[in-house]
Amino acid sequence: MSSAIRALHRLEDSLLVLLLGSLILLASTQIILRNLFDTGLVWVDPLLRVMVLWLGLLGATVAAREHKHIQIDVLTRLFSKNASLLVQSTVDQFSAWVCLIIAWHGARWIQLDYADAITSFIGVPAWILEIIIPISFAIIGIRFFIQSIHTGRQFLNRHERPPASDS
Numbered sequence: 607m608s609s610a611i612r613a614l615h616r617l618e619d620s621l622l623v624l625l626l627g628s629l630i631l632l633a634s635t636q637i638i639l640r641n642l643f644d645t646g647l648v649w650v651d652p653l654l655r656v657m658v659l660w661l662g663l664l665g666a667t668v669a670a671r672e673h674k675h676i677q678i679d680v681l682t683r684l685f686s687k688n689a690s691l692l693v694q695s696t697v698d699q700f701s702a703w704v705c706l707i708i709a710w711h712g713a714r715w716i717q718l719d720y721a722d723a724i725t726s727f728i729g730v731p732a733w734i735l736e737i738i739i740p741i742s743f744a745i746i747g748i749r750f751f752i753q754s755i756h757t758g759r760q761f762l763n764r765h766e767r768p769p770a771s772d773s
Contacts, residue, residue, distance in 0.1 A: 615671065622664050629657045652727040656735045663742035670749045691761035698754035705747030712740035 636650045669675040685693060716733045724732040 618664060618668055618671070622661065622668065625657055625661045625664065629654060629661065632657075649728050656726075659735075660738045663738050667742050667745045667749070670746045673753070688761060688764050691757055691764070695754045695758040695761060698750045698757060702747045702750035702754060705743045705750060709740045709743035709747055712736075712743060716740060 632650050633654055636646050636654075639646045666675065716736055716739075719733040719736060720731070726732045726735050
């Protein structure tokens with residue numbers, strides 16, 4: 607595995623830990639402020655919603671990386687190992703294209719929000735909070751595409767026959 611890929615994995619894992627820790631800290635602080643002091647921070651609730659979005663989508667990229675994403679494998683259990691590899695490669699290819707289309711339209715949405723200078727809570731540009739959508743779906747799509755190639759090669763390697771000898 608290349609050092610760039612390992613760095614991406616470390617970045618994803620670090621962001622997940624940072625987001626989850628911050629989410630727990632902010633939510634706990636907000637609960638304490640509300641229950642004990644009858645007050646709260648106005649900007650925390652919208653920030654927590656954005657953090658949940660980021661946490662979920664970053665978690666999805668890691669799940670796709672680790673092959674632990676949700677799969678519906680009812681049909682693959684009915685097929686032989688060879689046919690199952692072909693079906694899995696096809697499903698991964700389809701999933702890749704769906705994710706890449708979502709990433710494309712997410713990027714278009716970000717461009718529109720950027721061009722219109724739309725802001726979110728406390729004046730933060732909305733596109734900064736939404737940028738995780740095209741980025742995460744692009745990463746997931748690329749991972750599915752790579753998995754489809756890998757599984758397709760496994761299928762093809764099982765069907766290759768050694769050349770017949772002329773003896």
